[in-house]
Amino acid sequence: MKIVIIGAGAAGLMAGAIAALSLKSRQLDGDVIVLEKNRKAGVKILMSGGTRCNITHDCGPDGIMEAFGRGGSFLRQALAILPPDQVVALFHSLGVATQVESTGKVFPASNRALDVRDSLLRYAVEAGVDVRLESVVKTIDRDGDGFVVRTEAGDLAADRVIVTSGGRSYPGCGTIGEGYVWMKSFGHTIVPTRPALVPLVGGTPWMHDISGVTLDHVAASVWNNPEPGKKSDKRPTMTRAGGFLFTHQGFSGPTAMDVSGSLTAARDYSKVRLTLDLVPERSLASIESWFDETRKRDGRRKVVAAITDWIPKRLAEAISSDAGAGECTFAELPRASMTRLCGNLKQLPLPVSGTRGFEKAEVTAGGVSLREVDPRTMQSRMVPNLFIAGEILDLDGWIGGYNFQSAFSTGHVAGLHAAQ
Numbered sequence: 001m002k003i004v005i006i007g008a009g010a011a012g013l014m015a016g017a018i019a020a021l022s023l024k025s026r027q028l029d030g031d032v033i034v035l036e037k038n039r040k041a042g043v044k045i046l047m048s049g050g051t052r053c054n055i056t057h058d059c060g061p062d063g064i065m066e067a068f069g070r071g072g073s074f075l076r077q078a079l080a081i082l083p084p085d086q087v088v089a090l091f092h093s094l095g096v097a098t099q100v101e102s103t104g105k106v107f108p109a110s111n112r113a114l115d116v117r118d119s120l121l122r123y124a125v126e127a128g129v130d131v132r133l134e135s136v137v138k139t140i141d142r143d144g145d146g147f148v149v150r151t152e153a154g155d156l157a158a159d160r161v162i163v164t165s166g167g168r169s170y171p172g173c174g175t176i177g178e179g180y181v182w183m184k185s186f187g188h189t190i191v192p193t194r195p196a197l198v199p200l201v202g203g204t205p206w207m208h209d210i211s212g213v214t215l216d217h218v219a220a221s222v223w224n225n226p227e228p229g230k231k232s233d234k235r236p237t238m239t240r241a242g243g244f245l246f247t248h249q250g251f252s253g254p255t256a257m258d259v260s261g262s263l264t265a266a267r268d269y270s271k272v273r274l275t276l277d278l279v280p281e282r283s284l285a286s287i288e289s290w291f292d293e294t295r296k297r298d299g300r301r302k303v304v305a306a307i308t309d310w311i312p313k314r315l316a317e318a319i320s321s322d323a324g325a326g327e328c329t330f331a332e333l334p335r336a337s338m339t340r341l342c343g344n345l346k347q348l349p350l351p352v353s354g355t356r357g358f359e360k361a362e363v364t365a366g367g368v369s370l371r372e373v374d375p376r377t378m379q380s381r382m383v384p385n386l387f388i389a390g391e392i393l394d395l396d397g398w399i400g401g402y403n404f405q406s407a408f409s410t411g412h413v414a415g416l417h418a419a420q
């Protein structure tokens with residue numbers, strides 16, 4: 001049996017290792033070949049997590065599924081076979097100790113993505129996988145029950161093909177979306193792709209002036225704008241809490257990037273709005289009553305100095321001045337300014353006009369429709385012996401190791417079943 005895997009990323013290397021081990025364990029003859037266009041395997045592993053590689057998240061399968069929204073349930077069977085704790089156990093067995101951060105992100109204890117890439121590559125090669133670098137796949141054609149994989153260096157016959165060629169994000173890494181064209185040619189539906197986990201473009205002049213200001217614990221929310229004549233929604237469509245960064249062009253950091261997919265899903269930014277809760281641990285009512293009490297108790301106190309206890313000074317100055325509170329003391333603070341300031345502390349409107357695009361998107365939303373892939377095997381429901389795993393699928397999760405977990409689990413299942 002010859003299994004050809006296209007793409008030596010997290011999904012492809014895992015699929016290769018598991019396919020080769022599965023053949024070996026049943027003493028079956030077979031070749032497992034991974035074709036990779038780059039000079040190096042696992043380029044995205046190397047650059048991930050700021051070159052530290054956040055390999056998974058410290059949670060159970062349900063926590064992983066939640067991070068993928070509506071697509072999450074597709075991962076149920078794959079996560080039952082390779083849940084997050086098994087990913088950690090696997091890396092331990094490969095000599096990569098791990099550490100869990102307070103956010104739940106799991107990193108190698110060495111903080112070196114290189115250790116993750118090297119161990120995974122070694123796992124595949126020692127299992128017997130032939131990893132061929134600088135092998136650019138052009139097309140895949142059906143040939144009887146099998147396939148011909150056409151590369152720049154020549155044709156390769158295969159009984160089974162696993163496509164793990166990734167999405168369209170960071171195209172400079174080689175992921176330019178060729179896989180979607182091959183899958184379309186086999187009759188698969190490609191859910192329109194869009195950038196996700198991507199920095200946002202937008203903001204106001206004062207927001208740009210405070211570029212570089214980071215916030216450790218805020219909550220970003222996406223709201224649907226009401227249709228003309230209709231009431232506003234009472235609840236946001238999505239909220240993510242965590243770190244945030246003001247940039248020259250707009251907004252970045254985990255919360256901004258986590259909600260980006262929800263914003264790009266709207267396609268028309270006028271239909272949605274983004275707000276930032278600068279003090280998630282306080283309610284609007286408690287902030288307003290605190291302002292009233294401080295006005296009575298400590299009227300000579302400067303407003304900026306007081307809210308600097310809650311948020312960074314540059315931001316405190318900027319939102320105070322935006323609210324017309326400038327250098328005011330509590331006693332001098334006009335009622336309208338107080339209302340605006342309290343409102344902005346809880347729901348600061350962040351105007352968004354776009355994103356930094358696929359060039360800066362950590363993942364691609366959209367891709368091969370999940371309805372056309374068997375979640376128990378990762379086999380195409382349209383083309384027997386064709387398996388699909390990793391980011392090429394219509395799956396995108398939050399920041400936090402969820403996307404590698406999905407690539408590892410789906411790659412594992414594809415490798416296991418391609419070798420049956």
Ligand SMILES: Cc1cc2nc3c(=O)[nH]c(=O)nc-3n(C[C@H](O)[C@H](O)[C@H](O)COP(=O)(O)OP(=O)(O)OC[C@H]3O[C@@H](n4cnc5c(N)ncnc54)[C@H](O)[C@@H]3O)c2cc1C
Binds near residue numbers: 035042138169362404
């Ligand atoms: C900057 C950055 C940081 C990230 N950090 C994290 C993180 O810390 N944690 C996390 O969970 N996720 C992270 N991600 C997301 C994560 O990298 C992806 O979800 C994951 O790599 C997807 O794995 P994959 O194997 O499906 O695809 P990829 O890793 O993209 O692998 C696909 C491979 O296929 C190859 N290929 C494509 N076309 C061809 C062709 N025609 N011929 C031959 N080979 C081809 C590509 O070169 C590539 O090596 C990050 C992404 C980026 C861009």
